[in-house]
Amino acid sequence: MRGSTDIPRLLAAAFAGLCLTLFVVTPLDLRTQFALAGALIAAALIVARSQGRLATLVLVLLSVATTCRYLWWRLGTTLASDWSFDAALSGILLAAELYACAMLLLAYGQSIAGLRRRPVPLPQDVSRWPSVDVFIPTYNEPLEVVRATVLAAASLDWPRDRLRVWLLDDGRRAAFRQFAAEAGVGYITRPDNAHAKAGNLNHALRKTRGEYVAVFDCDHVPVRSFLQITMGWLIRDPQLALVQTPHHFYSPDPFSRNLGTVARVPGESELFYGVIQPGIDTWNASFFCGSCAVLRRSALADVGGIAVETVTEDAHTALKMHRQGWRTAYLDVPQAAGLSTETLAGHVGQRIRWARGMAQIFRLDNPLLGRGLSLAQRLSYFAAMLHFFSGIPRLVFLLAPVAYLVFGWHIFNALPLAAVAYGLPHLIHSTACNARIHGRFRHSFWSEVYETCLASYTAIPTTLALIAPRTGRFNVTAKGGRVDAPYFDVRIALPYLLLTAVNLAALAAGAWKLRTGQGDLDSLAINAAWALHNLIILGAAVGAACERPQVRAAQRVPARLPAMLRFSDGTTAAAETRDLGRDGASITLRAPATLSRREQLWLSLFFFDEEQPLPAEVLESGGRSARVRFTALSSEQEAHLVRAIFSRADAWLGWSEGHRRDRPLLTLLQIARHGIAGVGRALALPLRRRALPSGMPAPVRSQA
Amino acid sequence: MRLAAAALYFLCAVAAHAERFVELGPTKAQRDSSAAALDFPFTARADEELTGAAVRIVFAGPVESLEVLVNDERLALLSGDDPHPPDIPVARTLLADRNTLSLRLRDRQGRCLARPAAWAAVRSIGVVLQANPVPLPNELALLPLPFFDRGYDASATVPLVLGHPPSRDEVRLGSADSARLGIEPLRGPSIRMIDHPAHPESNVKLLVIGGRNGEELRAAVEGLAARTARLTGSEAMLAAPSQQPPSPPYSAPRWVPSGRPVPFSKYPAGSVFAHEGNTPATMSVRFRVAPDLWIWPAEFVVLDLGYSERIPRGAIPPRLDVEINGYYLATLPRAAPGKPERVRLRIPREHMRGFNQLLVHVHYPDPDPCAAIPVWTSGEPPRVEIAGDSVLHVEDLSHFANLPDVSAFAFDGFPFTRIPDLGETAVVLPERPSPAELSMAFSVLGQLAQITGKVGIRATFPPPSDTPADRDVLAIGTPDDNPLVFRWGNALPLALQGKSARVQRTVRPLDLLGGPEPLLEAQRAEELLSRAGETAAIAAIESPISAGRVAVVITGTALPRFADFLGYAQSRGRGGDLLVLAGGERAMFRIGGTFGRGELDAWTRLRWFLATHWLALPPVLLAGAVMLAAHGRRFLARRMRARLALGEAARSHGRGSHYLRGAGVRAVLLAGRERPRALPAATGLDRAEPRAGRSRAQPSGLALGEAQGRLLGRHRRELRERCRPLAGLRSARGRAALVTAAIRRARPAAARERRRAGGRERPAARDRAGSRSKRVQPGGRVPREPELFAAADPAALRAARRALGRGAAELDGDVAAVRSGGRGA
Incomplete structure (x- = not known):
């Protein structure tokens, strides 16, 4: 002080x-x-x-x-x-x-002190903007899921000669190679799969040369302004090693979906990205979360690349960078969105991995000991790790x-x-x-619900990882299961x-x-x-x-864009979209019109000053609202659609609006109500062991 | 008998009653027991002879058959429904000095009958005693016998006759005499026991203490008070005692000494440590400790209790229950036979008093009530014993009392008994005390002496107009006849007006921080006084003329006996400042505030103040919270501003060289001797550096500005580690060569990169932020750590610079030279 x-x-x-x-x-x-x-x-x-x-x-x-x-x-x-x-x-x-x-x-x-960092403008001279490599590592996710990310990354707003997108395929799949070639992005494979994602990224680091590295999980789709928002800080501050942005989920997490609290109760990840990361940014302790971030290559090289000793390689890398004296930043502007885990089982599996990784870091590279960290940084890391030991208590x-x-x-x-x-x-x-x-x-008492769901599962792995940190496998989070x-x-x-x-x-x-x-x-x-x-x-x-089932195989995203419908007879109708998905859209017509079912039309969406009509057919209509389904899209059209959904810079900015204020006692009663309803449902539902195994491509369903 | 005027006191013995009824029981425990027989001992007084007795039993219901025995002689067999059977006479030949009345339950056949609650039918058992007083000789060794019998009487009232309305002096001396009754006799002039003139040849006696004049009277009384040997004969001469030193505080003979661990064996007498036989009994340890032992904030006092049991083989061991002052402590675990056992018991703080009674109840399982008492075949009856080396650990408790406290005064005489000879006590009586007031004074002083075991010879009896300020005051009387009570009337919680009493609210606003209880208690007291007629009260206040001293005022519309104040008093908590005896009810209230007196460290005193004035805690907490919050807000705001500021390296927590590396600086040359002002004093590079203020260094146009200088200063240890001091090299040329070589090493790397990048702009001295933005790192190679050198003297630096053909403060992004300004080229 x-x-x-x-x-x-x-x-x-x-x-x-x-x-x-x-x-x-x-x-x-x-x-x-x-x-x-x-x-x-x-x-x-x-x-x-x-x-x-x-x-x-x-x-x-x-x-x-x-x-x-x-x-x-x-x-x-x-x-x-x-x-x-x-x-x-x-x-x-x-x-x-x-x-x-x-x-x-x-x-x-x-x-207590959330640092509300705002983006900083880039230098006026575009020639001074640095080169950026965008890494999209993938292992066994279906191509469906990765397509959108790659296409959105390819349309990031950045000088073309200084942006290179790389698809890092640990599965070495031919379809991916072909897709990469089609989309015009780089494709990197390696002969083995040592150290899973960390090894994948390190291998790619050796093969590329950009000054900065942006990392996206294969299902986190960036908006077009991602680099322009984040790079300002990195350019201004030469000692900044990382700018992290929130992981926004456009599908509800298992808790919200299964308990039916989607619009009323904040999702499980909002506390971390909305309160904790801005809070520890004040203490220079924001850490890398594995995705939706930009890192400085020299900083990565300084610490020897992404850390491979633990399974939470992201937090460990950030810890190492902090030890070396680099600074990190967190920008509380959602610039990428992805799917949250599909099932509670998936969520639990993901948390087990994080918990084990944090316990490993605690043992192998304890933030309370060792040099290079300030007291506030030590306590912030310690708090983040301690959070995962909540199983036994x-x-x-x-x-x-x-x-x-x-x-x-x-x-x-x-x-x-x-x-x-x-x-x-x-x-x-x-x-x-x-x-x-x-x-x-986060509303009161919901932390207890989340912890309770994980307690019996994380208790043993964290204890084992504390005792024997080097054993244990990396288990991939299942993504895209249905x-x-x-x-x-x-x-x-x-x-x-x-x-x-x-x-x-x-x-x-x-x-x-x-x-x-x-x-x-x-x-x-x-x-x-x-x-x-x-x-x-x-x-x-x-x-x-x-x-509960995901009603749609592909999620709908609320989006209000001006649109125009062009019918086969040449007439047009002005409209506005209510929500958009990769399979279809809901629109509001400006003037009431009756559309017959299965009528073919072209839907044009206006954004980014580009127009590309998309072929669609009407599913149902009534009065001024209608629902359409997209029929076979070419890859260009698909890219355009993906950009419409994901790449708009303001796509996710309203992420925390609309949440009810927290009233603790009322919340407890509501948890009780949800619990009773949930138990009732549990007694009525059939029992089934697991969902379809992940990795199989989910067929595009024709229902909206 | 001729008596000299103005100097004599008479004490009379009370004549014994001819016939009286003594109630023997049964107690509730006896009524509830299922024993087959109950025994009631009864005796005569030591100075009388039983001439006859009659057993009077009152029943509460029908009884089958009850056998009445006195001294194991069967007298009668009672049965039937009559609740008031006639008295059963007891022949004189049966009676002895100590007698036992036994009652045995029998059934119709005359066999022993024992069943639960068999004795509920018996309401009261007593004996009517007829006794003739036995003439006693005039023997001082019998004291205190004519006045009371220690083994018989529970209380006694002793008339004291003074020659005329006594002077204050005589009252003082009379008080000493009243105390004398309980003490071992001492040597001194002129005490004699004579027959009461009206009752010659009887056990009514007069005890005369006196001398021929006031001086001798004083000498007699003081000698009597100081005497330690027994009085013998019918007359004894009392010599004036030598000057005794004043008693130190807490040195009362009857109190267990504080300050060191005292085993039970050293306790003043009066305890029973062992019990033999297999009947239920109670071993008791009765002792007094200083009433102001301060236990708070500890919760307990530790008792180290040792005990041993010797149980013959085959007998059932007893159960030992330990109780203190009515509070059950524990049941002692079984001890190995013959081996003493020790156990640590914890006595809660609220159950420790001035006078304590530690009871160990020995319960043997109820034997077959009708069986004969077993004869011990193995030789020895069972025996349970408390070890004499048991210790009650009060030695490390300090003395502190929350005064005023009326219950401490009534039962332990505190604070007067703190000095056993009452050296800090002043007793203020009216100018013309009434007999009730005098006997109250004598009773109180006698009680104080009984508590301490020492006569209060140093108490003073000042006139009401002249109260000493360095003594605790005991005042007796009403505002009408005692001017001191009248003067202090406004400070007392109880105000007397003629025949009525009312409560005065003496609480101060600060005391209300502990809660509104004083006001509520005042309300309760008002209600009690409003429905009572005659009122008597003991009120204790802080002395209005000297802070830290206590004034106890005994007042009332009609003064009762002092013993009437003792006993159970209704109260909300322990300790109060007003004890009221009104309409047959006893009640204690806390009307005013308290103050603490004693030795207690400041920290505990502060906590005690907050604990008793808890309403002060929320403001204290809020004040601290608001102050810390203001600090915190300022600190956080500054921290957040710093984090959001662009490119300010000074606030970073990174390492200095790291920053430089990021800025592209390759090497830093530091001059050893002169230290530019940009670098603060403790770079640690050269121990003999002059202090900052005295440095002649000037910052030259440096690559490193002030901020970086501070930065380097912060990481002095790192710099020291990385520095390769050139001081080891003797020759200037050698040093110059080393520096040149290092710069040359740094330069080609920079030149290589420059070539690779293909013409980058030369950044200005301060604009490093954008210097590397266009360049792509070749292969991701990390720039090496800047090499740091400390030139031992500027000469080497000059030479190096010359060799390189450089100007003074030029920076090309590779080499930053920090040197003393004004020197060199």
Whole structure:
């Protein structure tokens, strides 16, 4: 802190620290603690009326103080004094709680100061713009999926002589080679598949020469302005090694789709790209996410290319670059969009890989140790890694009520009322504060749902990776698999069902204890409330495992473009599109007209000052709205269509509008509602093990 | 007997009653037990002889058959429905000094009958005793016998006669005498026991303490107070005692010393440590500790308890339950026979008092009630014992009390008993005290001496107009007759007006930070006073004339006995400043604020203040939070601005050379001796560098501007690592050659790249940002780290520059020369 050399400021900060410490360590009797907790909640409500950053910081500090007071009480008075089985269990619960508190505090630091970076203009002289290589690595994805990305990359706005698109095919498929030749992009293969994607990229780095490297996953389609938006920063700041942009998903993630919360609840990835990455950008700790980013080649060379030691090669590469002193940037403007994982199973598989990779980095290249990083960077990386270790603590929390309700073990060595007096303010303040900081990007309690879905799956791989970081395979995230009929994925949901059964048994045991008069009312009440909360979360998890079909094989994207319909008899009709997909479109006619079914027409979309009529046939029409399906498109026409859908610079800019504000209690009730509905669906749906295996091309369906 | 005027005190013994009824029980435990027989011991007083007794039993229901025995002689067999059977006479020959009344349940056949709640039918059991007083000799060694019997009486009222309305002096000395009753006798002039003139040859005695004049009277009383040996004979001379030093604080003989661990064996007497036999019993450890032992914020006091059991083979071991002051602590685990066991018990803070009673209940399982008492065949009866080396760990507790505290005064005499000889006590009585007030004063002082075990000889009795400021004050009286009580009337929580009393709210605004309880308690007290008639109260306040001192005022419309104040008092919490006895109810209130007195470190005192004034915590927290938030906002804003600023290298966290590399700088030459101002003091390159202010260096037109200089300064360690000091080379020419060679090494690489790139623009000195934007890196090769050199002296630099044919401050992007300005070419 530069200004901290100022002595009066130091003294003021020390005095403030003393005030907070006094608050944390003053022992109070129970009645007074309740009164104090109430007074603080009232104070927080008053402070929360102001919307400014100062008020947010005050609320964060209040929450931190309450959490510290809870921890001081917990560590000071509730530890058992002698060794016993109950003491060992309570130690486990204490460790899980410490993890949760550490995550809370680190997350505050990560998200408190979002750096809203804006794009910087490029130099006026186009001749000074550097050369860029665009890498699109692929392994076993279907060509369907990759086509759009390659075509969109080829139409990036950048001087032609300084842009080269390369398709890096680890599958060495002939169809891809042919497509690359058709599309006029480079095609690179290598003889082996060592180190999967990282090795692929490193091989391509050796074969190319551009000053900068842009990397896109094969299903992340860039808009045309991607390079113009991102390169400004790289040119201005020679020490900038990376500019990362958000991964925007134009298909809903498995949770939103399966639970039916698409427009009402923010998606799972919005917290990371909307709050965390801008937050850690302030501390110069934004890391590479594997796609939708531009890297400086000299920086990559400085660290020896993309890291190959772990399976999350992207974060590891960024860590190495930070160690070497490079800076990174995050630009909060979505400039590429892709498909999210199709099924919950796919999502879980992807997260297992990330979790394992983060654990490997933690072991092999611990950010807390080693040189080259500032304190804030160390803590940011540590927070990102710690997030993935949430499996075991989440399981502990899910199983904790069982200990007392079923077995009568005392894992919490304190009066239940005291636990309420100290723990409830901690929960209330942290929930309210988080709702204020990132309520638009993630609603309260949804984190628990996401963690619960992953807990039983990531627990063992992260532990194994912590113990033996070098073992383990790279498993590819399944992309482009298809769900054609709704079913309940019992295989993925088995842990959730087990946990639900366990918690239900705990509730039943508690009720029986109440009836027979064993156990005291306070403990029973608290444990029962905890079990009920677990059941709400688990219900939502079970609901997320009820796979709903993707109605369309190709997603529709909302887009309002001026369009014109030209009929076979030469008449035209002006219209506007409502949404566009690669298979068809919905349009609104300016003047009502009746169109007969299966009527052939040409649809022209106006954008980028280009016009290319697309052949289509009418599926249905009524009044002013109509739906059309594209018939066989030539590759030019297809490229044009892809550009219409994906390449418009403003395609994704409205990504975070329309979300409801977060109201924690209401959210909890809604999660409960979704959970109950989900469980109901689960009971009604047929059970099926998995969807169609990925890798098979999904046929283009004729239904809209 | 002729008595000299103005200097005598009389103490009378109370005549014994001729016939009285003593209730023996049954207690609730006995009523609930399923024993077949109950035993009730009864005795006569030591100074009387039983002439007859009668057993009076009152039933609450029909009883089958109840056998009544006295001293194992069967007297009667009661049965039937009559709730009030006639008294059963007991022959005189049966009676002894100590007698036992036994009741045994029998069934119709006369066999032993034991069933649960068998004794519920018995409401009360007592004996009517007829006793003749035995004439006692005039023997001082009998003290305190004529006045009370330690083994018999629970309380006694001793009339004290003073010659005339006593002077203050005499009251002081009389107080010492009243204390004297409980103490071992001491040597001194003129104490004698004589028969009461109205009751010769009886056990009614007069105890006369005096002298021929006031001086001798004073000497007699002081001598009596200081005496340690027993009095014998009917008269004893009391010598004036030598000057005793004032007692140090907390040195009362009856208190367990604080400051070092004291085992039970060293406790003042009065504890039972062992029990033999297989009947249920209770071992007790009774002790006093200083009432102001400060345990907070710790929750517990640790008790290190040792015990041993010796149980003969085949016998069932007992269950040992430990209780302190009515709070159950633990059931002791089984001890190995014969081997002493130790256990650590934790006594909660709120159950430690001044006077503590640690009870170990020995429960043997209920034997067959009708079986005969077993005779021990293995030789020894079972024995349970508390180890004498058990320790209650109060040695590291400091002394601090939250005053004023009326319950501490009533039960432990605090704060007066802090100095056992009452060296910091002032007792203020009215000019003409009434007998009730005098006996209140004597009772209180006697109580204080009984608590400490030492006579309070140093207490002063100042006139109400002249109250010393360095003493705690005990004032007795009403505002009408005690001017001090009248003067301080506004500060007291209770105000007396004639025959009515009302509550005064003495709480200060600061005290209300602990909550509104003082106001609520004042309300409650008002309600109690409004429905009561006669009121008496003990009120404790901080002394209005000296902060940190306590003033206890005993006042009321009609003063009762002091013992009436003791006992259970309704209160919301422990400690208060007003104890009210009104309409038969006892209640304690906290009306005013508190202050702390004692030695306590500042940190704990601060926490104690916040803990008791919790309403101050939210403002404290908010103040700290707002201050830190303001700091944080400023810091974050600055950080974000820096991050968003374009190309400002100074804020980066990257390494200095790295920045230079990015800017294309290949080598940096640093002059060793003179250090340009651009580089701050601690580049560490040359230890003998002059300090920044004294440097004669001037920044020349450098490739490295001020920002970079700061940057280099930050990474001095890295520079030092990479520097190859030329100081090792002696010759200037050698150094020059080395520098030249390095520059030449750097130059061809730059030239190669220039050729490859094909004519790039020469960037100006400060515009490095765009310098490489057009060039494509050949093969992605990384530019080498800039080589850093420290020239040991500028001469080498000059030579190198000459060799290269360069100008002074030219930068071609490869070599940056930092040198002292004003020197060289």
